[in-house]
Amino acid sequence: MASSLLHAAVGVLLSCCLSYAVSDTGIYCPTTCGVADYLQKYKPSVEADLKYMENKLGEIANLTKGAQDTVQYMRDQSVKAQKSTPDSYLKSSSMLDDIIRFEKSIVAQEEQIYALQGILESNSKRMLDLKQMSIQLEQKCKEPCKDTVEIQEVKGKDCQDVANKGGKVSGLYFVKPQQAAEEFLVYCEIDNFGNGWTVLQRRRDGSLDFNKNWVQYKNGFGHLTPDDSTEFWLGLEKIHKLSTQSSIPYVLRMEMVDWSGVRKYADYSMFRVSPEQDMYRLTYAYYSGGDAGDAFDGFDFGDDASDKFYTSHNGMQFSTPDKDNDKYDGNCAQQDGSGWWMNRCHAAHLNGKYYQGGTYTEKDAGESGYDNGIIWATWHSRWYSLKETTMKIIPINRLTGGGQNAGVKQFGDI
Structure with missing residues (x-):
């Protein structure tokens, strides 16, 4: 979400700075140099957020893998129990019901993980776009950095x-x-x-x-x-x-x-x-x-x-x-x-x-x-x-x- 918001903000700033020096709210709009500074300020925090999401998704994926192994082990034990005594069979049937419920829970978690992975991939792509945009802006603002909108230097009260x-x-x-x-x-x-x-x-x-x-x-x-x-x-x-x-x-x-x-x-x-x-x-x-x-x-x-x-x-x-x-x-x-x-x-x-x-x-x-x-x-x-x-x-x-x-x-x- 942070990447998406930043991408939208940069788009607005870029379109504004092509020809204007004041926004709809009457506030001075920075030129490409200002936008580059804006990107450099927020880019590290966005990258850190994405890295954190990647790590968390990895942890969730590992937990899910462990749960799947547990489900398989419980299935094997249930099969062994069914082949033994009648009492063991009844116990294994109850165990199997528990396994099915547990497995449904795992499936639901996997669906959430897939959704999170989709968001991560989308944010990663936007992050790459932002990096490319930042490079382009930095090239435009190589020394000296000249504003695209000419504002006169003299100031006064009116x-x-x-x-x-x-x-x-x-x-x-x-x-x-x-x-x-x-x-x-x-x-x-x-x-x-x-x-x-x-x-x-x-x-x-x-x-x-x-x-x-x-x-x-x-x-x-x-x-x-x-x-x-x-x-x-x-x-x-x-x-x-x-x-x-x-x-x-x-x-x-x-x-x-x-x-x-x-x-x-x-x-x-x-x-x-x-x-x-x-x-x-x-x-x-x-x-x-x-x-x-x-x-x-x-x-x-x-x-x-x-x-x-x-x-x-x-x-x-x-x-x-x-x-x-x-x-x-x-x-x-x-x-x-x-x-x-x-x-x-x-x-x-x-x-x-x-x-x-x-x-x-x-x-x-x-x-x-x-x-x-x-x-x-x-x-x-x-x-x-x-x-x-x-x-x-x-x-x-x-x-x-x-x-x-x-x-x-x-x-x-x-």
């Missing part, structure tokens, strides 16, 4: 700090917010003006299912890549640590692309996400600009006079299908199949279901029939799902005095 310390190119960086227990990997967008955006969310092509539970939204899911080609959610706990660490508040920028290739954005100043005890509540001071409109303030859909009030997002706690924190009698996240800062329910929802082509209907939305796409109601209809989205933050002082114009230009150049 991507702006990384840019201030010399980070020049967009890519993967380790950051450690002031209250974080350990560093974690993020994708940084760094432009020619020295602006360092920390990316919190990315939708590109619908390849990642955003229908996740509370723990997954807390820890993060998806994959980070150096070429920024994949979809991900960084994780509420990381977003909380990033957004609350500094006396200088952050701006949250929501960038969107529709199916005609048109790009728009919306900025929210003094953005914060509270800790888990407060269900990662979203707050901001004001909408500070953008051509996508202020969907976070709610939208009048024309269904009810209270539409705008009940679809605003400022001050809302985060909800997932398995953890309902919204203002609705039902569960907005469950009917939409994704996590978000739900009210009753939303006018903006960038974690919604991905619809190819953009337009969809109540029938497409499934049993609930509610608007569950990637929505920004102040730009497109609730029945239009956007093609690409990005959520990213930057300290507010980087966007003052004309900084916003630079940010818009940078977005257009993506």
Whole structure:
């Protein structure tokens, strides 16, 4: 079993390390060098376990052989007794019954031994596979051992700090917010003006299912890549640590692309996400600009006079299908199949279901029939799902005095 588990773990690690630097749980995935170290660490104990099993099977086989010899001896004695006196015959019949019972017990033990031998042979084969894999990994990691995923060397408390310390190119960086227990990997967008955006969310092509539970939204899911080609959610706990660490508040920028290739954005100043005890509540001071409109303030859909009030997002706690924190009698996240800062329910929802082509209907939305796409109601209809989205933050002082114009230009150049 130990060999089987190790073999499965190595398979997962290998597939992960071919192209990604972060796993579904948001934890850094080691490259081939890390996998080789992993193998070297556990291989001796697995080999020792297999050797122990071999010895035990040998002992059992010897005991069984001795029992078989005993059965044969008892049979011989029974035959001799049958040829003698009647009393001896009766005794031998009773003895024969005992022999038969004993023999059945031996047969049952032999069947178990055959099963154990099969397991041993299977584990031995897997051990050989592991040894071969280890040799291949060691060959890949001969001096110098270079990671297959490029992670930039500069570190900071966020991507702006990384840019201030010399980070020049967009890519993967380790950051450690002031209250974080350990560093974690993020994708940084760094432009020619020295602006360092920390990316919190990315939708590109619908390849990642955003229908996740509370723990997954807390820890993060998806994959980070150096070429920024994949979809991900960084994780509420990381977003909380990033957004609350500094006396200088952050701006949250929501960038969107529709199916005609048109790009728009919306900025929210003094953005914060509270800790888990407060269900990662979203707050901001004001909408500070953008051509996508202020969907976070709610939208009048024309269904009810209270539409705008009940679809605003400022001050809302985060909800997932398995953890309902919204203002609705039902569960907005469950009917939409994704996590978000739900009210009753939303006018903006960038974690919604991905619809190819953009337009969809109540029938497409499934049993609930509610608007569950990637929505920004102040730009497109609730029945239009956007093609690409990005959520990213930057300290507010980087966007003052004309900084916003630079940010818009940078977005257009993506």
